[in-house]
Amino acid sequence: MHELSIVMSIVETAEEKVKENHAHSVEEIDLVIGDLAGIDSEALDFAWDSAVKNTVLQKAKRNIIHVPAKAKCLECDCEFEIKDQFDACPLCGEPLLQIIQGKELQIKSMIIN
Numbered sequence: 001m002h003e004l005s006i007v008m009s010i011v012e013t014a015e016e017k018v019k020e021n022h023a024h025s026v027e028e029i030d031l032v033i034g035d036l037a038g039i040d041s042e043a044l045d046f047a048w049d050s051a052v053k054n055t056v057l058q059k060a061k062r063n064i065i066h067v068p069a070k071a072k073c074l075e076c077d078c079e080f081e082i083k084d085q086f087d088a089c090p091l092c093g094e095p096l097l098q099i100i101q102g103k104e105l106q107i108k109s110m111i112i113n
């Protein structure tokens, strides 16, 4: 399951950060997830619960910040929100889009103690 490997890399990053700061655990973590990142939130919840057991993230409060997908038309340069990466430009109808936002999946911040 793809979500599990994602959560495991988040756990790894969190463990490193806690160690670096000589802290004990993560109190709160903010994750940024783009609408095109291909994350299923139910699968993420499920993976999270099993992956954070006995780690620094076990008791962390998790906040998810969803980022809407945005693209730029390579034909007319306009920028707009999209639902799907194969959407066409609403102005000129060209399907040649460059995704400029919405694929991110990262830790925005962490509160550790």
Ligand SMILES: [Zn+2]
Binding pocket: 073, 074, 075, 076, 077, 078, 089, 090, 091, 092, 093, 094
């Ligand atoms: Zn266009």
